[in-house]
Amino acid sequence: MSETYFVTGGAGFVGANFVRYLLKNTAAKVVVVDKLVRSGSWENLAACESDSRFSFFEVDTADGRGLRAILRTAKPTKVVHLAGETSVDRSIDEARIFMKTNVGGAFEVAQQCRQILAGYDDDRLSRFSLVHVSSLRAAGPVGENGEPLGPTSPAAASALAAESIVLSYHRTYGLPYLVVRASNLMGPWQFPEKLLPLVVARALQGASIPLYGDGTPRRDWMAVDDFCSGLLAASKRGRYGAVYEMGRGETTTNHELVARILAALEVERPAAKNPAMQSAGYSEYAQLVTPVDDRPAHDRAYRPVSPAARDDLGWRPQKSLEDSIAKTVRWVLQNEAWATEIVERAGWQGERLGLGLAPMDSEKRVAAGSPASNRPLIP
Ligand SMILES: NC(=O)c1ccc[n+]([C@@H]2O[C@H](COP(=O)([O-])OP(=O)(O)OC[C@H]3O[C@@H](n4cnc5c(N)ncnc54)[C@H](O)[C@@H]3O)[C@@H](O)[C@H]2O)c1
Known part of the structure; x- marks a missing residue:
C-alpha cells in the first residue's frame, strides 16, 4: 500500500x-x-x-x-x-x-x-x-x-x-x-550564503572569498x-x-574544501577567461581566498x-566527494538567476554574519525602540 x-x-x-x-x-x-x-x-x-x-x-x-x-x-x-x-x-x-x-x-x-x-x-x-x-x-x-x-x-x-x-x-x-x-551536505537548491554556493558566486565576481580563522576546522561532506x-x-x-x-x-578541512571547489570551478569556467577576475587583477581563483576573523566558538x-x-x-553513501563537488558547482553555474532572485528576496546583501556583534536580536531592538519600552534592558 x-x-x-x-x-x-x-x-x-x-x-x-x-x-x-x-x-x-x-x-x-x-x-x-x-x-x-x-x-x-x-x-x-x-x-x-x-x-x-x-x-x-x-x-x-x-x-x-x-x-x-x-x-x-x-x-x-x-x-x-x-x-x-x-x-x-x-x-x-x-x-x-x-x-x-x-x-x-x-x-x-x-x-x-x-x-x-x-x-x-x-x-x-x-x-x-x-x-x-x-x-x-x-x-x-x-x-x-x-x-x-x-x-x-x-x-x-x-x-x-x-x-x-x-x-x-x-x-x-x-x-x-x-x-x-x-x-554537512552539498547539492542543488542550497541557499547561496552557504559555503559551496558562496565560494562559487564570489569567485565568479572576482571578489575575496572569506575563510574563517585558519581554515583548519574539519567537516564530513x-x-x-x-x-x-x-x-x-x-x-x-x-x-x-x-x-x-x-x-x-571522512573529513576535510574548510581550507581544502574551498580549494577543491575552486579547482572544480576552474574546469568549468577558467579564471583566465573570466572578465571579472581579469579586471580585479587576478589570474587564479585561489588568489581570492582571504582569512577573516574566526566564528566565535567555531567547532573544530x-x-x-x-x-x-x-x-x-x-x-x-554512494557519491564521492570529488563528483559531488563537480556536480554541485555545475548546478550553481547553471542556476545563477535562481540564486540572484532568492538572495534579493531574502534581503541578504552578502554581509558577514555570526560575529555576535549585534547587542541584541532584532525583535528586542524593535521593542527597545518603542516608547513603551524606552528604558535600559538591563537596569
Ligand atoms: N544543509 C545541511 O548541510 C544540513 C546538515 C545537517 C543537518 N541539516 C538539517 O536539515 C534540516 C533542513 O536543513 P536545510 O539545509 O534544508 O535548511 P534550509 O534553511 O535550506 O531549509 C529550511 C526550510 O525550513 C523552512 N522553515 C523555516 N522556519 C519554518 C517554520 N517556522 N515553519 C515552517 N517552515 C519553516 C524554510 O522556509 C526552509 O524551507 C535542518 O534540520 C538542518 O539542521 C542540514
Whole structure:
C-alpha cells in the first residue's frame, strides 16, 4: 500500500531534494508544509506542481492549529521534519528565532502527530513513523579524549533541545520517533550564503572569498542525494528511539574544501577567461581566498559518524566527494538567476554574519525602540 509522506521544510535545500527524491523513487503522495522563510522558496518545488501526488501548504510548524488541520486531512503514514533555522552564523546574531522555530516547531510536530494518531485505524497506525532531522553539531565538537562536548552555538543548542523533545515523546507516549543527524551536505537548491554556493558566486565576481580563522576546522561532506536515500531508509526501517548519524565517514578541512571547489570551478569556467577576475587583477581563483576573523566558538571537528545507520538500515553513501563537488558547482553555474532572485528576496546583501556583534536580536531592538519600552534592558 502506498504511503503518504508529510514533509516539513520541504521548500528548503534538503527538503526540495528529498521531495523530488520521493516523487522519483517511490509511489508515495507527498504533502509539504513550509513557511517559506528566506532559504525556503516556492521556486525550489515549482517543478513538482504538475505531479498529482504532490501538494503544498504554507504553514508555520510552530503554529499547532494550522499544522493539525493539515495533518488531519493528509493522514500521513510518514512524517519527516526538516523545517528549521539552520545557519550557525545567523543563530549567533539572532538566537530567538532558532528557539522558536527549532524547539517550538519540534514540540508542535510531536504534539499534533500524537493527537491525530488517536483517529488512525490499526493498519495506518502500524505504518506510521516520524523522522526528526537534526545535525551532527547537536552533539558538539569532539574533546581531547574523543568525547562530544555538547552544543557550542544557539543553533546547536536548539537542535539538541529539539532532539530531546522528540525522544521524550517516543519514551513517554510511545510515538514511533527516530532522529537522523546529517553531516554537512552539498547539492542543488542550497541557499547561496552557504559555503559551496558562496565560494562559487564570489569567485565568479572576482571578489575575496572569506575563510574563517585558519581554515583548519574539519567537516564530513556528503551529497544531499545520499542523505535523501538515508532518510527514506530511516523512514521505512529505522529503529524507534534511535539517533542515527549519516555522513561519508571522512573529513576535510574548510581550507581544502574551498580549494577543491575552486579547482572544480576552474574546469568549468577558467579564471583566465573570466572578465571579472581579469579586471580585479587576478589570474587564479585561489588568489581570492582571504582569512577573516574566526566564528566565535567555531567547532573544530565532530566525532566520526556512528556506524548505526549503516548497520541497522543497510544504508551507504554512494557519491564521492570529488563528483559531488563537480556536480554541485555545475548546478550553481547553471542556476545563477535562481540564486540572484532568492538572495534579493531574502534581503541578504552578502554581509558577514555570526560575529555576535549585534547587542541584541532584532525583535528586542524593535521593542527597545518603542516608547513603551524606552528604558535600559538591563537596569
Ligand atoms: N544543509 C545541511 O548541510 C544540513 C546538515 C545537517 C543537518 N541539516 C538539517 O536539515 C534540516 C533542513 O536543513 P536545510 O539545509 O534544508 O535548511 P534550509 O534553511 O535550506 O531549509 C529550511 C526550510 O525550513 C523552512 N522553515 C523555516 N522556519 C519554518 C517554520 N517556522 N515553519 C515552517 N517552515 C519553516 C524554510 O522556509 C526552509 O524551507 C535542518 O534540520 C538542518 O539542521 C542540514
